[in-house]
Amino acid sequence: MKYAYYPGCSLHSTAKEFDMSTKAAFRGLGIGLEEVQDWVCCGASSAHMTSEILSHVLPAKTLAGVDRDAKGVVVPCIACYSRFRITNAALQEDPELRAQVKSAVGVTYEGKIPVVHPLDVVVNDYGLDAVREKVSKELTGLRVASYYGCLLTRPPEINSFDDDPENPTSMDDLATALGAEVVDWPYKTECCGASLSFTRTDIALRLSHDILTMAADEDADCIAVACPMCQSNLDLRQRAINRKYGTSFDIPIVYFTQLIGLALGIAPRELGLHLHSVNPKNLLKKKALA
Amino acid sequence: MARIGIFVCHCGTNIGATVDCERVAEEVAGLPGVVYSTAYKYMCSDPGQTLISKAIREHDLDRIVVAACSPSLHEPTYRAWLENEGLNPYMLEMANIREQCSWVHTDKEAATEKAIRLIDMARAKVAQAEPLHAMEIPVERRALIIGGGISGIQAAIDVGMAGYEAVIVEREPTIGGRMAQFDKTFPTLDCAACILTPKMVAVAQDKNVTIHTHAEVEEVSGYVGNFDVKIRLRARSVDADKCTGCGTCWQKCPTKVPSEFDQGLGPRKAIYIPFPQAVPRVPVIDREVCIHFRTGKCGICQKVCEQGAVDFEQEDIIIEEKFGAIIVATGFTNFDASAYGEYGGGKYENVITGLQFERMVNSSGPTDGHIVCPSDGREAKSVVFIQCVGSRDKSKGVAYCSRLCCMYTAKQALLFKEHVPDGEAYSFYMDIRAAGKGYEEFVRKAQEDYGVQYLRGRVSRVFEHDGQMVVRGADTLSGSQVEIKTDLVVLVTALIAREDAVDVARMLGIPYDQHHLFTEAHTKLAPVESVTRGIFLTGACQSPKDIPDTVATASAASAKTLALFNHDFITAEPLIACIEPSLCSGCMACSDSCPFGAIEESEWTDPSTRKKVKVARVVESVCHGCGNCVVTCRSGAPNIAGFSNEQIFEQVEVA
Numbered sequence: 001m002k003y004a005y006y007p008g009c010s011l012h013s014t015a016k017e018f019d020m021s022t023k024a025a026f027r028g029l030g031i032g033l034e035e036v037q038d039w040v041c042c043g044a045s046s047a048h049m050t051s052e053i054l055s056h057v058l059p060a061k062t063l064a065g066v067d068r069d070a071k072g073v074v075v076p077c078i079a080c081y082s083r084f085r086i087t088n089a090a091l092q093e094d095p096e097l098r099a100q101v102k103s104a105v106g107v108t109y110e111g112k113i114p115v116v117h118p119l120d121v122v123v124n125d126y127g128l129d130a131v132r133e134k135v136s137k138e139l140t141g142l143r144v145a146s147y148y149g150c151l152l153t154r155p156p157e158i159n160s161f162d163d164d165p166e167n168p169t170s171m172d173d174l175a176t177a178l179g180a181e182v183v184d185w186p187y188k189t190e191c192c193g194a195s196l197s198f199t200r201t202d203i204a205l206r207l208s209h210d211i212l213t214m215a216a217d218e219d220a221d222c223i224a225v226a227c228p229m230c231q232s233n234l235d236l237r238q239r240a241i242n243r244k245y246g247t248s249f250d251i252p253i254v255y256f257t258q259l260i261g262l263a264l265g266i267a268p269r270e271l272g273l274h275l276h277s278v279n280p281k282n283l284l285k286k287k288a289l290a
Numbered sequence: 291m292a293r294i295g296i297f298v299c300h301c302g303t304n305i306g307a308t309v310d311c312e313r314v315a316e317e318v319a320g321l322p323g324v325v326y327s328t329a330y331k332y333m334c335s336d337p338g339q340t341l342i343s344k345a346i347r348e349h350d351l352d353r354i355v356v357a358a359c360s361p362s363l364h365e366p367t368y369r370a371w372l373e374n375e376g377l378n379p380y381m382l383e384m385a386n387i388r389e390q391c392s393w394v395h396t397d398k399e400a401a402t403e404k405a406i407r408l409i410d411m412a413r414a415k416v417a418q419a420e421p422l423h424a425m426e427i428p429v430e431r432r433a434l435i436i437g438g439g440i441s442g443i444q445a446a447i448d449v450g451m452a453g454y455e456a457v458i459v460e461r462e463p464t465i466g467g468r469m470a471q472f473d474k475t476f477p478t479l480d481c482a483a484c485i486l487t488p489k490m491v492a493v494a495q496d497k498n499v500t501i502h503t504h505a506e507v508e509e510v511s512g513y514v515g516n517f518d519v520k521i522r523l524r525a526r527s528v529d530a531d532k533c534t535g536c537g538t539c540w541q542k543c544p545t546k547v548p549s550e551f552d553q554g555l556g557p558r559k560a561i562y563i564p565f566p567q568a569v570p571r572v573p574v575i576d577r578e579v580c581i582h583f584r585t586g587k588c589g590i591c592q593k594v595c596e597q598g599a600v601d602f603e604q605e606d607i608i609i610e611e612k613f614g615a616i617i618v619a620t621g622f623t624n625f626d627a628s629a630y631g632e633y634g635g636g637k638y639e640n641v642i643t644g645l646q647f648e649r650m651v652n653s654s655g656p657t658d659g660h661i662v663c664p665s666d667g668r669e670a671k672s673v674v675f676i677q678c679v680g681s682r683d684k685s686k687g688v689a690y691c692s693r694l695c696c697m698y699t700a701k702q703a704l705l706f707k708e709h710v711p712d713g714e715a716y717s718f719y720m721d722i723r724a725a726g727k728g729y730e731e732f733v734r735k736a737q738e739d740y741g742v743q744y745l746r747g748r749v750s751r752v753f754e755h756d757g758q759m760v761v762r763g764a765d766t767l768s769g770s771q772v773e774i775k776t777d778l779v780v781l782v783t784a785l786i787a788r789e790d791a792v793d794v795a796r797m798l799g800i801p802y803d804q805h806h807l808f809t810e811a812h813t814k815l816a817p818v819e820s821v822t823r824g825i826f827l828t829g830a831c832q833s834p835k836d837i838p839d840t841v842a843t844a845s846a847a848s849a850k851t852l853a854l855f856n857h858d859f860i861t862a863e864p865l866i867a868c869i870e871p872s873l874c875s876g877c878m879a880c881s882d883s884c885p886f887g888a889i890e891e892s893e894w895t896d897p898s899t900r901k902k903v904k905v906a907r908v909v910e911s912v913c914h915g916c917g918n919c920v921v922t923c924r925s926g927a928p929n930i931a932g933f934s935n936e937q938i939f940e941q942v943e944v945a
Contacts, residue, residue, distance in 0.1 A: 156685075164631050166630070166631055166632040166750075166751075167631030167632050185753075186751055186753030186754075186755070186760070214755075217755065217756075
């Protein structure tokens with residue numbers, strides 16, 4: 001099983017630990033990942049807000065360079081993932097757009113390279129039974145609240161893998177397979193306010209506060225995420241939220257790939273767990289996971 | 291030599307504006323066999339038909355072509371007119387120059403040319419026509435009614451009152467159907483049981499009506515006037531003739547399971563009647579859960595029955611009966627709300643369905659009319675109704691509006707406020723659809739007099755928090771997000787076809803739509819007929835219907851049945867297949883392709899060899915003239931009267 005890999009800008013900067021843990025977890029599971037050569041920015045937000053053609057040209061440029069022998073390209077950042085899937089759908093349908101893309105950047109791309117999320121690969125392609133076999137250190141007693149955010153499963157005609165867009169369960173199923181205790185909570189797909197993070201930080205703080213409150217009410221030890229924006233809002237802003245709302249949240253926000261890594265017995269440092277703003281060190285110690 | 295007349299209709303401007311009818315009439319006059327042609331503004335009008343009669347007489351016409359609308363509209367009109375003039379009604383061909391020409395084209399020149407070609411094809415076909423004679427079929431004057439809900443009950447009462455025999459076959463142990471589960475009915479708030487149970491008793495006492503409950507129709511064959519039907523009378527394990535309905539057996543039965551009738555909110559026993567007013571008041575044993583049937587032990591019901599009515603040895607009985615007409619009244623079921631994971635149906639005990647609420651608010655229901663939280667039995671002080679769960683949602687449910695949910699939501703919310711005056715009732719809706727006598731006023735009453743709070747918008751999520759249900763949604767009128775904490779959530783689920791509707795449709799040979807609802811012969815002009823003659827439709831098996839509409843269609847279906855029963859014989863179209871035995875090899879491929887089972891094996895003596903050979907033969911009264919056999923046969927042995935190979939080939943030749 002071998003995939004191409006597109007980290008995108010986030011995984012080389014603010015979400016470095018998502019990059020580290022995806023690579024480590026996949027290596028541990030035995031799924032090959034090879035970074036796409038000469039990849040460019042996916043154009044998320046800035047491109048599609050300003051020029052539709054630019055929003056397709058950028059993903060097409062990268063996707064045209066993907067090794068055709070790979071099973072597809074793994075895209076962990078949910079914004080990149082979403083942009084790539086949208087371009088794939090648009091190019092498959094519209095020959096004129098394909099011609100425009102070609103005249104813009106000189107690549108011929110039909111929109112046919114499968115764009116997959118690592119969660120989809122692990123749960124649906126690799127399979128949870130196979131995951132269970134690889135687990136060497138069950139995450140016993142760790143109460144995980146799975147948080148899917150807005151884009152992972154929506155809009156369903158573009159992004160959804162085999163999961164319910166309104167009530168997704170794949171991350172919960174994965175957590176269960178890793179031996180963790182799953183928190184049944186209602187805010188799985190709430191908005192974290194990422195798109196307003198800089199323009200209306202007050203709103204982003206309120207929305208993220210609501211999510212943290214619900215997770216705390218349901219006694220979650222940590223929140224598992226699959227998106228760098230969700231992660232940074234809930235993690236980086238947790239201190240600001242505490243200041244603003246007089247709360248004292250201390251909830252680590254971890255990538256699902258970090259949970260896989262822990263269960264495979266990979267050292268927390270290799271998974272970038274030390275890079276979070278809310279340090280999970282104490283939690284891991286308490287649960288005998290570090 | 292044929293003497294053909296051609297009559298071109300303008301249909302006002304429908305055809306006249308796009309087709310030059312006068313020119314058409316002139317040009318077709320020169321076609322082979324045509325001795326007369328003319329155009330007229332409205333050929334179907336009285337003067338138009340008089341014009342045809344006059345031409346038939348003056349020009350000694352023996353067959354005609356009418357170039358006008360679709361034959362499905364006026365072919366019967368013109369056929370009757372031919373018969374008036376002493377001609378065989380099948381010496382007629384219609385050229386459809388309206389739906390298939392003027393209505394779909396804009397270029398008058400091209401449309402005129404096409405009209406001429408279409409008429410020429412009809413002329414070529416009618417030139418080969420031969421007189422045909424309708425068959426007479428005797429009518430068995432008994433009606434089979436499938437389903438014993440309010441629809442079937444009403445139909446049986448109507449047929450019985452007219453003096454004909456009706457047989458109700460009901461799957462459940464009692465008649466009454468969904469209506470028996472309802473508490474009060476909108477918009478008058480009379481209690482469902484109070485108006486239904488007298489009808490149940492009346493139909494049970496009607497000498498013309500036989501009721502088979504706990505029974506199912508297994509097989510239907512035959513045709514209008516002569517349906518052969520197999521009915522399975524499932525073993526009740528109780529002898530209905532001996533049982534007095536005293537109730538000792540179900541009082542003593544030790545096995546409790548959730549009651550289907552009470553939607554799982556209360557228990558029933560293994561030997562049970564679904565509700566106290568059940569008709570017949572004869573219990574059945576649910577063999578799946580009964581201790582005796584599972585382990586061979588217990589048998590208490592048998593011991594306590596003074597009449598000796600409990601009979602563990604009873605077996606299913608299959609009866610075969612003949613009917614002239616079938617009324618399909620199989621009703622509906624509710625959409626399974628678990629498709630909306632975000633609403634928590636099936637996950638949270640305090641998220642219930644409309645039908646569960648109906649049982650709860652009913653004073654003889656499982657909670658004695660108390661509206662409670664199923665999780666702990668405390669009285670619900672607030673309730674949120676979520677409308678359109680499954681309705682008007684093609685991605686998760688059905689595309690159509692279920693039509694009565696707006697009304698029953700208003701009713702249930704109003705009843706809640708009556709039961710819990712200090713409670714709060716909310717309803718999330720998309721649009722209020724309250725078209726019906728007194729309906730809009732009723733919804734207003736719920737809003738204005740009872741203070742039910744209506745919020746226009748969809749709910750995004752229902753969850754449990756701090757021991758209460760939380761409903762989050764949009765209020766699109768104020769443009770805000772709302773979050774309501776409530777004790778109870780009611781999912782107002784769509785009304786959909788029953789799970790086995792397709793099996794029923796296949797058994798009966800009637801069509802169904804993409805939602806598995808049975809299709810009417812014509813939605814406007816034949817709303818209770820199926821396309822299969824002698825099979826009529828009523829109630830919610832066609833589309834969601836409220837009680838008034840259901841009763842109206844039931845009476846309409848019985849009126850159609852009675853019209854059929856008023857004849858000693860009915861006529862059948864002679865447009866059916868006939869197999870030429872000298873061309874038949876007896877392979878029976880035609881029989882496999884026949885959807886009506888109208889082809890049987892037969893023996894035929896070959897006149898040249900004097901040997902008996904196996905051939906296929908058409909059972910005339912069963913054949914629908916679909917033509918499947920004609921196209922299946924390799925040797926061209928079958929032919930359809932009125933659509934013969936010769937006629938079709940002639941048509942193709944001139945096309």
